[in-house]
Amino acid sequence: MREPRLLLKKQIKKTMSTNYLIYVRVSTSRQAERELSIPAQVKACQKYGMDHHWNLLPDGIYEEKGESARTTDRPQLQKMLHRAKTDSKVDVILVHKLDRMCRNVADYAAIKMMLKKHDAKLISVVEQFDESFSGELVENIMASIAQWTSQNISWEVRKGLKEAVERGRFPGYAPIGYTNDKKTKSLIVDNIRAPYIKLAFELYATGKYSYDSLSAELNKRGLKSKSGKHVNRKSIEHFLCNPIYYGLIKTRSATCQANFPPLISKKLFDDVQEVVQQHNHYADRTRKHSYPMAGFMRCAVCGSTLCGQMQKGHLYYSCTHWQDKNCTERKYMRWEVVEEQV
Numbered sequence: 001m002r003e004p005r006l007l008l009k010k011q012i013k014k015t016m017s018t019n020y021l022i023y024v025r026v027s028t029s030r031q032a033e034r035e036l037s038i039p040a041q042v043k044a045c046q047k048y049g050m051d052h053h054w055n056l057l058p059d060g061i062y063e064e065k066g067e068s069a070r071t072t073d074r075p076q077l078q079k080m081l082h083r084a085k086t087d088s089k090v091d092v093i094l095v096h097k098l099d100r101m102c103r104n105v106a107d108y109a110a111i112k113m114m115l116k117k118h119d120a121k122l123i124s125v126v127e128q129f130d131e132s133f134s135g136e137l138v139e140n141i142m143a144s145i146a147q148w149t150s151q152n153i154s155w156e157v158r159k160g161l162k163e164a165v166e167r168g169r170f171p172g173y174a175p176i177g178y179t180n181d182k183k184t185k186s187l188i189v190d191n192i193r194a195p196y197i198k199l200a201f202e203l204y205a206t207g208k209y210s211y212d213s214l215s216a217e218l219n220k221r222g223l224k225s226k227s228g229k230h231v232n233r234k235s236i237e238h239f240l241c242n243p244i245y246y247g248l249i250k251t252r253s254a255t256c257q258a259n260f261p262p263l264i265s266k267k268l269f270d271d272v273q274e275v276v277q278q279h280n281h282y283a284d285r286t287r288k289h290s291y292p293m294a295g296f297m298r299c300a301v302c303g304s305t306l307c308g309q310m311q312k313g314h315l316y317y318s319c320t321h322w323q324d325k326n327c328t329e330r331k332y333m334r335w336e337v338v339e340e341q342v
Contacts, residue, residue, distance in 0.1 A: 018054040020092035020123075022046070023080055025064035025100045038063050041096040048125045049094060057089060072107050081114065090120050097126045175244055176225060176235070177263055187260045194263050196223040197245060201264050204240055205271040210279070211236045240272055302327035 024041035042061060049056055062080040072078070084090045093115060095101050101122065102108050115122055174180045177197035178187040196218055203209050203217065211233045219230045243250050246269045247262035299306065299319035304327065306317040316332040 018052070018091045019057050019089045020049055020054050020094050021057055021060045021062065021080055021083065021090055022049075022094050023062045023064070023077065023101060024096060025067060025074075025077075027067060038065065041100065044096050044125050045094045054092065057087075071104070072102060072111070077101075081111065084115060084120050085118055088119075090118075093120060093122045095122070095124055098124050175242060176231070176239060177245065178260070187258070189261055189263070193223065193226075196221065197239065198263050200236065201240065201245070201268050201272050204275060205268060207275050207278070211240075240276065243269065245269065299327060 022042060022045040024038050024045070026038055042063075046056065062076040064074050064076045067074045067076075072081075080093070084093060093101075098108070101111065112122055174187050174190075177190055177194045179190045181188045199221075200214060200218055204214055209217065215231055215233050215236045218236070223231050225231055225235070239245070244258065245263045246266045247258045247260075249256050249258050302319065304319050306319060318332045319327055
């Protein structure tokens with residue numbers, strides 16, 4: 001039997017104007033330039049709200065740009081769902097289409113259940129569903145179609161990338177040292193930066209440089225990224241291990257010889273990998289502390305990963321606050337306590 005307070009709350013909400021939030025999303029910049037742009041989705045949702053004489057809550061528009069709907073691990077979505085849980089004024093979450101919210105049936109069901117628990121609804125402007133059993137059936141079918149569409153698009157993209165690699169083309173943004181050729185859909189040598197890349201491999205192969213010292217040396221000699229910035233340690237670490245520079249295109253779906261000129265020889269690349277292994281082995285031996293659970297365990301409050309650190313001679317784990325900068329979890333937990341729970 002429901003508590004009288006809960007029934008009273010629902011009766012009060014029925015007599016008041018419906019309050020709503022808007023959630024809009026685009027996964028790519030191309031999509032943003034077409035009919036599913038952020039402004040177009042917002043305009044359609046606002047019109048729907050006005051037509052129904054609803055009230056858009058202050059700061060009630062949540063925009064997600066460049067985010068996939070395959071998971072719910074999206075900053076604006078999580079922020080909006082948290083508000084729906086904690087703000088009793090929220091009656092409706094309005095989206096342009098269901099696939100703007102998620103393309104995963106399990107995630108969709110979980111969000112619907114959470115909203116229902118807090119006396120709120122999820123409504124699509126384009127897809128109209130009634131609250132009957134048949135309406136719920138159609139809604140679930142549409143959610144399944146959204147998931148199938150996402151999986152099918154992903155499969156088609158992977159197939160296209162694999163075909164491109166098998167033809168010797170590089171299916172992506174050119175790494176430093178090359179530029180994209182829009183006509184041939186391949187890569188051409190960047191005559192400004194390519195000599196620096198070759199020099200980087202030659203210097204590192206001597207074993208006298210670390211990633212940091214090599215970065216400093218290349219920056220001193222004038223190497224700049226395509227955006228005009230200095231090349232940092234991570235960039236050095238990444239391109240020294242990239243087989244593209246000796247002419248091998250390697251992706252998760254295929255490996256093939258490139259149809260564009262290499263910048264270095266296979267032998268020089270292998271020499272560099274030997275030095276990398278030596279440096280990594282030395283780092284493993286000299287590393288004082290390891291944090292086995294860092295990156296694997298998450299904060300119970302905001303869902304961010306835990307990071308490890310030393311304080312006063314003891315190992316601790318704490319929340320990184322990556323998901324939510326306003327997370328209230330500020331405690332440091334001894335590693336013994338954390339790893340006992342695994």
